[in-house]
Each structure stands twice: as structure tokens, then as C-alpha cells.
Amino acid sequence: MSDAVADRPKPIVSRFDPRFEVTLYRHVGVAGSHTLPYYREHGGYEAAKRALTTSPSAVIDEVKTSGLRGRGGAGFPTGIKWSFMPPADERQRFIVCNADESEPGSFKDRYFMEDDPHQVIEGMIIAGFAIGATRGVLYVRGEYYLAYERLREAIAACHAEGILGRGVLGSSFDFDIILHRGAGAYICGEETALMNSFEGLRANPRLKPPFPAQAGVYGLPSTINNVETFASVVHIMAKGGAWYAAMGTDDSKGTKLYQVSGPVARPGVYELPMGATFRELIFDLAGGPTMPAKAFIPGGSSTPMLPWTDETLDLPMDYGSMAKAGTMLGTGGVIVIPEAKCMVDAIYNIVRFYAHESCGKCTPCREGVATWLPKMYQKLLAGLGTREDLVVMEDMVRNMRGTAFCPLADACAMPVQASFKYFRHEYEHLVDHGEPLHARRDWWSA
Amino acid sequence: MKVTVNDVEVDLAPGTSAIDAVFAAGYDVPYFCSQEYMSPVGACRMCLAKVGAPRKDRDGNWILDDETGERTIFAFPALLATCTSALSEGMVIDTLSEEVKHAQNGMIEFTLINHPLDCPVCDKGGACELQDRSYEYGSGRSRFEFTKRHQEKHHPLSDLITLDRERCIHCKRCVRYFEEVPGDEVLDFIDRGGHTYIGTVEHGLPSNFTGNITDICPVGALLDATSRFRGRNWEYDHTASVSLDDASGSAVVVDARTGRIERIKAGLHPEVNKSWIDDGIRFGHEYTADPERITRPLLRKDGELVEVPWPEAAAFVAERLKEFSGKDVGVCIRADATLEEGVAALALAEHLGTGQVDHAPRYGPTVMPPAQATLQELAVSDAIFVVGDVSEEVPAVDLRIKDALRGVTPPPLLPHGVPIADLRLKERMPRKREILCVAAPYRVDLMRHAGTVARYDVGGEETLFRGLIAIAEGGSADERVLGMTLAAAKAFVDRLRAAKKAVIVTGGFVLSSQAAADAAERFARAVGARQLVLGPMANAYGLEAIGVLPSHARYDYASMVAGGAKALLISNLDPAADPAVAERLAESRLLVVHDMFMTATARLAHVVLPAKSGFEKDGTVVNLEGRFMPVRAAPVDAGEAVDVTGLVRELGLAFGVRIEGRSVRSARRSLRKTLGTDLEELTGLGAFVALPRRRVAVSVAARPGVRGRALRVPTMVRQEYLLRNPHLLATLGGPALRLHPDDARTRALSHDDEVTVRVDGVPRRLRVYVTDAMPSGVVSVPALPDAPAGPADVDLDGIVVERRRLEVA
Amino acid sequence: MSAQLELPTVAPFFADKPDLLVEILGRYPDYGRRSALMPLLWEVQRAERHVGEARIAEIADILGLRATEVKGVMSFYSTYHEHPVGAYHLQICATLSCSLAGADELYDYLSEETGVVNGETDREGRFSIQKVECLGSCGSAPVLQINDDYYERVTRSRCAALLEAMRADRLEAPWRERSGDTDVADPVAARADGSPSGTGGAP
Numbered sequence A: 001m002s003d004a005v006a007d008r009p010k011p012i013v014s015r016f017d018p019r020f021e022v023t024l025y026r027h028v029g030v031a032g033s034h035t036l037p038y039y040r041e042h043g044g045y046e047a048a049k050r051a052l053t054t055s056p057s058a059v060i061d062e063v064k065t066s067g068l069r070g071r072g073g074a075g076f077p078t079g080i081k082w083s084f085m086p087p088a089d090e091r092q093r094f095i096v097c098n099a100d101e102s103e104p105g106s107f108k109d110r111y112f113m114e115d116d117p118h119q120v121i122e123g124m125i126i127a128g129f130a131i132g133a134t135r136g137v138l139y140v141r142g143e144y145y146l147a148y149e150r151l152r153e154a155i156a157a158c159h160a161e162g163i164l165g166r167g168v169l170g171s172s173f174d175f176d177i178i179l180h181r182g183a184g185a186y187i188c189g190e191e192t193a194l195m196n197s198f199e200g201l202r203a204n205p206r207l208k209p210p211f212p213a214q215a216g217v218y219g220l221p222s223t224i225n226n227v228e229t230f231a232s233v234v235h236i237m238a239k240g241g242a243w244y245a246a247m248g249t250d251d252s253k254g255t256k257l258y259q260v261s262g263p264v265a266r267p268g269v270y271e272l273p274m275g276a277t278f279r280e281l282i283f284d285l286a287g288g289p290t291m292p293a294k295a296f297i298p299g300g301s302s303t304p305m306l307p308w309t310d311e312t313l314d315l316p317m318d319y320g321s322m323a324k325a326g327t328m329l330g331t332g333g334v335i336v337i338p339e340a341k342c343m344v345d346a347i348y349n350i351v352r353f354y355a356h357e358s359c360g361k362c363t364p365c366r367e368g369v370a371t372w373l374p375k376m377y378q379k380l381l382a383g384l385g386t387r388e389d390l391v392v393m394e395d396m397v398r399n400m401r402g403t404a405f406c407p408l409a410d411a412c413a414m415p416v417q418a419s420f421k422y423f424r425h426e427y428e429h430l431v432d433h434g435e436p437l438h439a440r441r442d443w444w445s446a
Numbered sequence B: 001m002k003v004t005v006n007d008v009e010v011d012l013a014p015g016t017s018a019i020d021a022v023f024a025a026g027y028d029v030p031y032f033c034s035q036e037y038m039s040p041v042g043a044c045r046m047c048l049a050k051v052g053a054p055r056k057d058r059d060g061n062w063i064l065d066d067e068t069g070e071r072t073i074f075a076f077p078a079l080l081a082t083c084t085s086a087l088s089e090g091m092v093i094d095t096l097s098e099e100v101k102h103a104q105n106g107m108i109e110f111t112l113i114n115h116p117l118d119c120p121v122c123d124k125g126g127a128c129e130l131q132d133r134s135y136e137y138g139s140g141r142s143r144f145e146f147t148k149r150h151q152e153k154h155h156p157l158s159d160l161i162t163l164d165r166e167r168c169i170h171c172k173r174c175v176r177y178f179e180e181v182p183g184d185e186v187l188d189f190i191d192r193g194g195h196t197y198i199g200t201v202e203h204g205l206p207s208n209f210t211g212n213i214t215d216i217c218p219v220g221a222l223l224d225a226t227s228r229f230r231g232r233n234w235e236y237d238h239t240a241s242v243s244l245d246d247a248s249g250s251a252v253v254v255d256a257r258t259g260r261i262e263r264i265k266a267g268l269h270p271e272v273n274k275s276w277i278d279d280g281i282r283f284g285h286e287y288t289a290d291p292e293r294i295t296r297p298l299l300r301k302d303g304e305l306v307e308v309p310w311p312e313a314a315a316f317v318a319e320r321l322k323e324f325s326g327k328d329v330g331v332c333i334r335a336d337a338t339l340e341e342g343v344a345a346l347a348l349a350e351h352l353g354t355g356q357v358d359h360a361p362r363y364g365p366t367v368m369p370p371a372q373a374t375l376q377e378l379a380v381s382d383a384i385f386v387v388g389d390v391s392e393e394v395p396a397v398d399l400r401i402k403d404a405l406r407g408v409t410p411p412p413l414l415p416h417g418v419p420i421a422d423l424r425l426k427e428r429m430p431r432k433r434e435i436l437c438v439a440a441p442y443r444v445d446l447m448r449h450a451g452t453v454a455r456y457d458v459g460g461e462e463t464l465f466r467g468l469i470a471i472a473e474g475g476s477a478d479e480r481v482l483g484m485t486l487a488a489a490k491a492f493v494d495r496l497r498a499a500k501k502a503v504i505v506t507g508g509f510v511l512s513s514q515a516a517a518d519a520a521e522r523f524a525r526a527v528g529a530r531q532l533v534l535g536p537m538a539n540a541y542g543l544e545a546i547g548v549l550p551s552h553a554r555y556d557y558a559s560m561v562a563g564g565a566k567a568l569l570i571s572n573l574d575p576a577a578d579p580a581v582a583e584r585l586a587e588s589r590l591l592v593v594h595d596m597f598m599t600a601t602a603r604l605a606h607v608v609l610p611a612k613s614g615f616e617k618d619g620t621v622v623n624l625e626g627r628f629m630p631v632r633a634a635p636v637d638a639g640e641a642v643d644v645t646g647l648v649r650e651l652g653l654a655f656g657v658r659i660e661g662r663s664v665r666s667a668r669r670s671l672r673k674t675l676g677t678d679l680e681e682l683t684g685l686g687a688f689v690a691l692p693r694r695r696v697a698v699s700v701a702a703r704p705g706v707r708g709r710a711l712r713v714p715t716m717v718r719q720e721y722l723l724r725n726p727h728l729l730a731t732l733g734g735p736a737l738r739l740h741p742d743d744a745r746t747r748a749l750s751h752d753d754e755v756t757v758r759v760d761g762v763p764r765r766l767r768v769y770v771t772d773a774m775p776s777g778v779v780s781v782p783a784l785p786d787a788p789a790g791p792a793d794v795d796l797d798g799i800v801v802e803r804r805r806l807e808v809a
Numbered sequence C: 001m002s003a004q005l006e007l008p009t010v011a012p013f014f015a016d017k018p019d020l021l022v023e024i025l026g027r028y029p030d031y032g033r034r035s036a037l038m039p040l041l042w043e044v045q046r047a048e049r050h051v052g053e054a055r056i057a058e059i060a061d062i063l064g065l066r067a068t069e070v071k072g073v074m075s076f077y078s079t080y081h082e083h084p085v086g087a088y089h090l091q092i093c094a095t096l097s098c099s100l101a102g103a104d105e106l107y108d109y110l111s112e113e114t115g116v117v118n119g120e121t122d123r124e125g126r127f128s129i130q131k132v133e134c135l136g137s138c139g140s141a142p143v144l145q146i147n148d149d150y151y152e153r154v155t156r157s158r159c160a161a162l163l164e165a166m167r168a169d170r171l172e173a174p175w176r177e178r179s180g181d182t183d184v185a186d187p188v189a190a191r192a193d194g195s196p197s198g199t200g201g202a203p
Helices: A002-007 A036-041 A046-053 A056-066 A078-082 A108-115 A117-131 A145-160 A191-198 A227-239 A241-245 A278-285 A319-324 A343-357 A363-381 A387-400 A408-433 B018-024 B098-113 B129-137 B173-180 B212-216 B279-283 B310-321 B339-352 B375-379 B395-406 B445-449 B461-472 B486-498 B514-527 B540-545 B557-564 B579-585 B600-604 B644-655 B664-675 B719-724 B726-732 B741-746 C018-026 C030-048 C053-063 C067-076 C103-114 C156-167
Strands: A094-099 A135-140 A176-181 A222-226 A255-261 A268-273 A293-297 A333-338 B002-005 B008-011 B048-054 B073-075 B092-094 B161-163 B188-190 B197-199 B222-224 B237-242 B251-257 B260-266 B298-301 B304-307 B329-334 B357-360 B383-387 B436-440 B452-455 B502-506 B530-533 B567-571 B590-595 B607-610 B619-622 B627-631 B710-713 B736-739 B754-759 B762-770 B779-782 B790-792 B794-803 C088-093 C127-132 C144-146 C149-151
Touching: A036 A117, A036 A145, A046 A117, A046 A227, A056 A078, A056 A117, A056 A227, A056 A241, A078 A117, A078 A222, A094 A117, A094 A191, A094 A227, A108 A117, A108 A145, A108 A227, A117 A135, A117 A145, A117 A222, A117 A227, A135 A145, A135 A191, A145 A176, A145 C149, A176 C030, A191 A222, A222 A227, A227 A241, A227 A255, A255 A278, A268 A278, A278 A333, A293 A408, A343 A363, A343 A408, A363 A387, A363 A408, A363 B098, A387 A408, A387 B098, B002 B018, B018 B048, B018 B092, B048 B098, B098 B129, B173 B212, B188 C067, B212 B222, B212 B260, B237 B627, B260 B279, B279 B726, B298 B310, B310 B567, B310 B590, B310 B607, B310 B644, B329 B339, B329 B557, B339 B357, B339 B540, B339 B567, B339 B619, B339 B644, B339 B664, B357 B540, B357 B557, B375 B395, B375 B502, B375 B530, B383 B395, B383 B486, B395 B436, B395 B445, B436 B445, B452 B486, B461 B486, B461 B514, B486 B502, B486 B514, B502 B514, B514 B530, B540 B619, B557 B567, B557 B579, B579 B600, B590 B600, B619 B664, B644 B664, B719 B726, B741 B762, B779 B794, C018 C030, C030 C053, C030 C067, C053 C067, C088 C103, C103 C127, C103 C156, C144 C156
Parallel strands: A094 A135, A094 A222, A135 A176, A255 A333, B002 B092, B329 B357, B329 B567, B383 B436, B383 B502, B436 B452, B502 B530, B567 B590, B590 B607, B710 B779, B736 B762, C088 C127
Antiparallel strands: A255 A268, A293 A333, B002 B008, B048 B073, B048 B092, B161 B222, B188 B197, B237 B251, B251 B260, B298 B304, B298 B607, B619 B627, B710 B790, B736 B779, B754 B762, B754 B794, C088 C144, C144 C149
């Protein structure tokens, strides 16, 4: 047993491990990288070609071997999700790409679609083959117009070259993609809301069960994954599941895109093996904060923040470590919150976001998230709050947790609870003195 | 499947929802969004409970607790909305713990933060689900100290329904209702999040079933405009009865206050109308409180009708009747009279010694088909062929057809009644349009839901069925006659024949021709389908069944008023609307009219006797499926009005004899002998009674109809009372002369012009309704009791425009 | 159903665009015709800067829906407009990362300069302003979306220049901001198109 452990090569958990190379993002930012000739010059569609010569179950097995977990935020194992599809029958099946990236702090998928759309298409072809879907749906958020245009061009180019349509890449597999543009609704990132939106309905989340594998798009068997997940699948098929699994920690395999925003020297998207630390991301890659920081949000606005300490900065960015720390990996969108920012105001900003994006279907979200909670923050920030209000807020947020129809209310409640946990003193200062601990300032640079 | 709710174990069928388990166990959870007969959606989050369930290990054995040896109960991490959770074996549901109470209290608090709490001025007060649940599950105080959302408080969704947007709690019952029940999304949520409100851009909710949303609204947001501000719930007398508006036998609840009907709500009848009624039934009650209503007997003295006491009026009639030989007297009641009234009419005729007794409107063909379908059978049918416009004729049938299109069998009843959350129902279920074929001489609403549509020529029902019979027998038919392609007709005939539960639905258009009705019956036999025949009024079935029929073809109603009867007793009919008939009736030696209003006929009468409306009498009717159903009188002040039994009682007193049917009880004694059933024992759900099938030996004289040009069409709203129902009148604009835009252009008519036109010689004031639903060259006018549905002669050349529509400068 | 007033008739939007209509409807399977709802709304809005009542009714007709359904869907999404927006529809992301980079000040500046506030269009129909939520440009904040285009890392001086360009109707295509791993090894070779580099960039 101990021998086996000793024999196993040490997993890659640092960007600076010489075995690591930037894979997913190597073309992003390169002029012309969105074109089909560029993509093919760099080995594009070879992975799909290879996958199409194997069998769907072989593809699923490879993905299972890789240990890939969904990159949309929830982290559900992709290979297992694919194997949930019911046995094939005469019904049309769909592979759906969730490109409705809208969690504050997340912007990796946009760069992908603008600069490397073919990687997404290739991933969808492979996934479609694996689950037996001859149609794909690519739902891009409405604001991503350039991405939409680039994807449209890319899909047209694929049609011209026999990459999409009848007999993909010379195989007997038919596959086509319906490109669909959203119109501004965060809730569409929730998979069933996205499906409703695609079907031309109001984007309210659907009741689960039935899950998408049973009744997804148009009530037909469907599998839905995030943009980055599809991109990852391309490389898993190109280099093998074992290559992928050599990166990361026990419960979190492979390479992942992290985003850093807020006051840091080099904000942006960075690709790291899973299990790398926040310190490596924020300091070694993003150049560290440009002003004193007091907290950071680890994975998009819905994930509970962590205080800015040596311990938290040294946490490995993987699913398990995040859960242990009482937060989540989410989309990997790190937002650094500077000392000088009033925490109450920062959280109000997040609350306001969820209030704006609540679909209004269920009571705790419509009345709590979208109505009452923002009003309480406004009261506090106007200097009119009391200690009683803080008690009311905490209880209200407790009533929002786990009671709503979909995770949106939780997404709003969690950052609020975390702020109460770590920065209660800022709330108390505000209600006791009528003004924030950190006064409002001009954040706009010349 | 055994589950435990708190301390009670219940055994329920798999697939049952957890909320129904809670109620079945005798416990309660609050809920606002769930609604019987609609999909559970889990929107209000009120029905949260702590739920746990045992699990099985990989070998399929229950995981047991090491210490107790019992199955380990694994609690779900969050509270579950019980309305959207299906039971699993051994599930444990806790509705009483502190955690659950805290959450329910929290949800009540959330629900109330934007609710105006204007209960003291709210019509729903005292019958409000939110009010009740706030008392039961709320903390009684609010921590919300901000200004509540201000929105429109008197938004007219239509002339019939007023919306208070502040009171809305977004349960989505109304929005779901339109999609799920009538299948017509005329109402939706607009905007999102905290700004969400319900609204329509359809200008007046174009559907025949809008009023149901006022019943299912859990708060006072959606209110019946006819009853708004007219009373408090605890002031109303609620009378559960059956609607006499059409032949469906729909259950209703009549709410009356201080002797006046204020509103009609849907009653629950799981096998007939479920909990839905159409707008004609719901809003068509205002005429009962019309100030022109006749409330005392009137006797003509010196040429004038003057109010007299009942004994004087009755004595006059009795005295005058002595002048006639029995066979010269005619008695005719309307086809929505109760069985008891029918017995009274028959007994009176017998006492007078006349065979001239009838009910009208009545077609020649029977409304009692040999292979009778029930509404429950219709609702689970796998092939339905409809001829005519059922959505207007008997709208309840329209909704039961839509049940069949959804393909969900009626839910089994639980200890607490209809399931609160039937998990088989979903939003936006695919509809099996292919099982429905709708044929009519013009475009009818139900065609939008049909897989196969046929538009045949006016009066072409007989040839249509003969064509279909030919196809069923392996032959062919002319596509013009079929109104659809031969291939479509063949495919649907095959579907009907292959179906296990095929139903053919026909109404007045088919009944108006004996040959068509015979052909329909033959076709039904040929394809093995059951039939549902929509009789012209509420009790056409029952009155035919007990034989309120003339003893000879020459003695029917049309013959009576054409001069066959020298003395006439007419209840609730107005033959003198036809000037030719009026001329003859003016000369009749005795004309006794029993009616609610001073009709053209009443104006000619020697005696006018005040009649009760259908809401004011007790009795029994037999609906279109042959179900005997109890009608109950609401406490309404109708003056000295009586029903036909009362009329017979008064006459009997004057004659000095005790006539059978002189009271409801007396009529029922008589019926017990003929039916072998005591109608006194009939429960609200009614019952099927084995009936001797009688072929109607007599036929009404067909009015001369001009084929291919005009139709009298059935309408959901009773046209004889339309002008006295202000809210329905505002909605419809008036009785409609419907015609194609091309025809309107040719005749220089515009939408909304008011015209007078002769229909079968009877001048009628109508409103021009231009619609491409009518084929070019065809016009329609609403049917009346004295002029039921069928081909008509409309004198368009003699049309007179009384008032042009409002012109916009 | 009272007297119907004559409304000024508008020519149907799609009447002279049969190919477009066929193309949009053709994207979706027969049973998914309703999916064309959002693309149809987009077409109208791109052409007319809003979707008016007559267009809603027209789209409902095309798809066999009630106008209410179309309105219900359209009103759900924040980027469809019931009333015309300006020729330059300025959408300012106000969410956390942009706020930390000066989005609130950016909004104040634009509002003051154009004279309109959130949700308004100016009288000339040139500018309209909408505060929006996260546009996915957190690493290059603050972002200003002008019609369909993202203008990222909009500093005070860049914003002034943009405004001037819009007033002169000489707005140029946006520069490209990429940061993080997209700063490839050889930026000169990679950015042959000469667009400004997004390297570094600290507030």
C-alpha cells in the first residue's frame, strides 16, 4: 500500500511545476486565433477525430478516468453526468453548452468564445458523440455579442469544412449546433432556467426531478455542461484521461481556469492545476494586491468570502479544501476586496446583483433577496440602521437559506452570512456611528 | 407505500405527494401555490417540512441502525417543499418541529412584506387563504418597516375581472390555470424578480373560462367584477347547486346576501366540471336582480295587465280553462325546467285532458344516444370527434376534451378529497392534439387545439357523417363534403376505429336534422365510438327521459303556437318574438305566460305569472351524460315567483283538486314510481338512473332554413338574458351578427355597427362582429330558446343600420 | 371588445424579410418553433432600438402565441427594451469588480455629461444610460458597453475620449483587453493587429 503511494508520481499542483503547461488557454489573446485555419494549424479537431473512431462508452470512460468535474460551479463529475443519459431510443437527444457566464468575478468563458470558439465546438462534438446527441445547443449570454458573432462564424466555417453537419469529420456521426443568444438574465446560468429560456419561455428554473438527462431541452434527454468543461474534454481526448488526472488533488483533478479581479497588479485569467494555492494565483501570477486587502471571494460572488490571512491564502484551490474552509470553488473567480472598501457596501453590491437577477418565482427569493434584504442594506448605508436591524437581517438570511426553489437565494445569502461572520465589526460600526468604518472614496483611475 | 407523518402512519399509492400524505394523516401545512387539478410548482415555499427517508445499500437491503435495528432515517439536508416531493417507502415527514415552524413563519413574513393588509376593505376577507394562514402560521407581527410595493389596485383585466396588483402574492395559480386548463395563455407574469406582476396584452382576456381565476386566487387580487364590494364572505349564504345554464350539470355555489344573488362560484364535481365553470355560468346571474323582474301575478283588466294576488290570478285561469275542451289546451315548459316541473306539467296536461304538452327548445332527434359516453370517459378518451362549437354550446365539455389532450387520468380521491398536489400534472405538458378532430361550418376555438380540422358547408352535417361512414366502410367521399382532405379523414376514421375509448360529440347542428343525427349514430356504431350529445338546455335529457312530450307530432310546441292550441300555458318561452306568431297569439282565447320578464309573449297574455329563476328552485336535472343532479334553491327574494310545480299547485287549488307535481316532494313521489329511485336521496354528486330508452316518436316542425348562408349558433352566454347581464353585455358588446370581412365590406358594415336584421322572419337587434372565423358568404346569429342552433334564414338584404359604430376623427 | 379604435398601421417588420424569417425559424426543430422568440425579438430591437407593441403582436402571430406570452418573455430579460434607447446605449456594469475599479464614478460622469439617468434616453435620441449587472469583464474593469460592444478598462481619460467620439459620431471599434495568461510570450507577434495591449493594468 505504502509502496503504491510511493510509486505514484507526485501530482502536479503548482503552475510552476515544470511538468505543467498551459493547455486550455494557450490560444486566447492571440490575434486570429478564432479562425478555423489557425485552430487546425494548432492541432484542432484532431481530438474529435480520434474520439469518433472509438466508441461513446470509451469516451465516457476516458472522461471518468480524467476525474474532470464540471467547471460551471457545482463541480459534478462530468463522466458520471454523461452516463446518466437513458438508454438510446428514437428520441432526439441534446448536448447543451451553458455559455451564460454571468457570475460576478467570472470572465473566462467569454475569452474562450471570443478567441478560441473552435475549442468549445470540438468539445461539444466529442460530448455529443459520447452521449449520442446529434444536436447541440450553445446558449451564449446576450451581452456577449462578439462571442456570439465569433461562434457564428466558427460554426459556419465548420459547416463549410464538414466538421459539423452530416458525417462529422468524415465519420458516420451527424452533429449540428444551434447557437442561441440570451438577453440578460443571470438565472439562465441555472441549467433548467437556461432550457426554458432556450425554448422561448420565461427563464424560471424547472422542478427537478425530472433531471435534464430524463427531460431537458424540449422535454428530451439532454446533458448540459459549462464552456470550460467542453474545452477540457478536448484535451482529455487528445492527451488521455491519465494525463489530466496527473494534475490536481485527490478530489479535484486537472487544470482549471481561475480569474482574479479587484485591486491586483495583473488581474486576468490564469490557468493552474487544481490544488494550487490562492497565494500562487494572487501573488505569483496576478502580482499581488495593489493596496492592502482584507478579504477575497474565492469563486465568484456567491461563494462565501475568506478573510485575507496567511492560512486562507495558502489554501489549495480544490473542491474539498474549499468545502472544509466553509466556502466553495465555484467558477474560480477570485475577487480581492481591499481594506479601504466598506464591507457593508461591498456586500450590498452583491446583494443588489442577486436582487436584480431574482426571477421572482418563489417567495423567499422574490421577497427576501429581491425586496427586503437590499432595503435593509440601503437603510444601513444611509446611516439609519440599528443593532436590532442586524439581528433581523441575520434571521432573514437564515430564512432564505435552503428554503428557495433554486440556489439563487442561497447564492445571495451565503456571502451575506460570511460577511457577518468575518466583518461583523464593520456592520456594528456602521449602525453605531451612522457612518462606515471605511468612507466612500473615488475608485476610478485617471 | 407506508410513510409516517409526525406520529401517524399512512399507506398511500406510490407517486403521491408528501403534502397529500400530510393531509391524509390529518395534519396540516400551509400552501398557496398548489391547487387541485393543477400542476404543483413549489413556488410559495409555504409547505416546507423536515423530511427523511431510509436508504438501501448496494445489495438492496435497508440500512439499519446498529443500536435499534430499525431502518436508519436519513434526513434531507434542507427542508423540502412537500408539494413537489414524491413519497418514498418509509419516508418520515415532520411538520411540527421548531425548525419547520420557524421556516413557515419566515415564509409567511416574506409573503406579507409586500401585501397591503387591507383586509378590512378586501372582498376576500374572511375567505382568504393568506389571512387564515397568517393567523395559523405567522407570528402576528412584521419586522418589515419599509414602504410596501405600490401598484395598481383596480386594474381591469377585463370587464369581468378586476386585479389588485398589490395584493398578488405571485402564487402563479392564475397564470398556470390558463396554460394548463383551457390551454390558452392570455395571462402571464410580466417583468421579473421583485417587480413581477401579472398582466395581459390581449385586451380583455379572450377566453370562455376566465372567471375561474377568481376562485383559485388565494388572496383578494383577482375579483369577480359583478360582486366586487357587494358583500363580505361571512354575510353570504352559500348554496351548493347545479347550473341550469347549459346541459353540463356543472356544480356551482350560489352566494346570496339579503335575498339577492351576488356571485356564482364553481362547485367541485370531480366527475363533471372538476372545479371549473365557464364565464356564462359564472357571470350570467345578474338578470335575476333586474329591477324589471315580474314578482307578482298580473291579470289583464280593461286591457291592462295589473298586479293581482295569486288566488285571483289562479281562479281566473281555472275559470277560463273550463271553456275549453281539454285537447284544445297547450302546455309548454322550457328545456331547463326541472324533472319535478316536468312532472307538474305532465300532470296538469293530464288533468286538463290534453296531449298538447311539450318542452322547448327541443329537436326532433333524441339527446339520449344508445351508446352514451360520460364526461369522465371523454376526459380519458383516445380519439375524439367533435362536430360543432362545444366551447360555446357546453363549455365544460371543451375543458374535459382538453383533459384528454393532456392524457392524465382523473386523480383518485384521497381521504381529504382531490389531491392538493397531483405530481403527474406538469406545466406545459405536451398535448396529444392528434387525438382530436373538430368539424364545424366555421372556425371554432377548439380547432386551435385539434390535430385534424374540418370545415364543412352550412347544414352539411348529414353529408359529412355519410361521407365518414363511407370511409369507415372502406369507400371514399368528396373532400368538399368532408371539409378536410380525404387522407386526413381516413386517418382520423382509422384512429377512431382503433381507439379503445373513442367519443363522438355532437350538438345542435346535428340535432337540427333527423337525418344528420341518424347518420351520426350510425357512424358512431361503425367505428365503435360512444356518443355525447349536447342537448339544447340544462334538462333536455331529463324532460325527454320522463316524457314531457306531445302525444302526437301535431301537438308539439311549434304547432301549439301556430294555432293548434286555443288556450296556451307557456313557461319561460317567448314565441311572440316572431311577429307572425304574435299575430296569431294575440287572437288566442287564453294565453297564460309564466316568465320572469315582460316578454313579447307576456305582453299579449291574459295572465302573466311570475317565474323563479334557475337559482331559486329545488329540483332535479339530468345532464348530457344522463346523470341525475340535485338543483337547490338559493335564498333569493323572488317576490311571489314560483316554478312550474308552484304554478300547478296554485291552479290545483283553484280547480279544487290535488294535482301530482304540485310540489317538489309530490313530483318526486311520482318520479319514484316511474324511475324506481327516490330523488330525495340524491347527493350532490348526483347519480345515474337506469332509464327506459324511449325513441322520440315525434319531431318538431323544422323551420325553413336556407342552406349555405346563415346559422343560428349556440353561445356560452344565454342570449335571452344577455341584455340584463350588464357585465357580460359590456364584455360581448351585444348579441353578435358575425360575418366575414369581405361580406362586411360588400354590405358597408363595420365592426360594432348596431343593426336590425330579420332572422327567420324575426327582427333582431344585433351588433356587427367582423371576423375571418366565418367563411365568406356565411353569417351567424346567436341561438335563442325559441330559435335553437341550426341553419337559419338571415335577411341581409333587408338589414337596417341602427347606429354606426363610434367613429374616430 | 368595445369599439375598436383605428390605430396607425405599421408595416409588419418581417413582411419584407422572408429569407431572414425562414433562416431564424429554420434554426430550431419543428417542435421547437417557440425557440425563435428571442432571436426574433433581437432582430426587431437591433433595427428599431426597442420592441414595440405592434412588433410583439407580429412576433406572437408568427409563432402562433398570444401577445401576452411574448410580452411575458420579453419583459423577463433586461436587454430588451419596450421604449427606444439612444443611438448610443451606454451600459455601465455596476457589479463589485467594476465598482472597485470606479464604475460608480464612471456612471456619475456619464450621467452628468449626457444629462440622462439610469433608464432614460435623451431628447435627441442620441444617448441612453442603463446600469447593468456583471458583464463578465471583471479583469478589465470598469467596462462600458456601448450598444453591442465592450469598451474595457475605461479610465477617466478613455471615457472622455469615447464621449467625444460619440458626440462626433466617430466612435471606433473597441480595443481588445486581455490579461492574465492571454499575455502571451511574444506580445508583439501575437498582437499583429496592433490593438492596444491589455498587459498589466492596475487600478
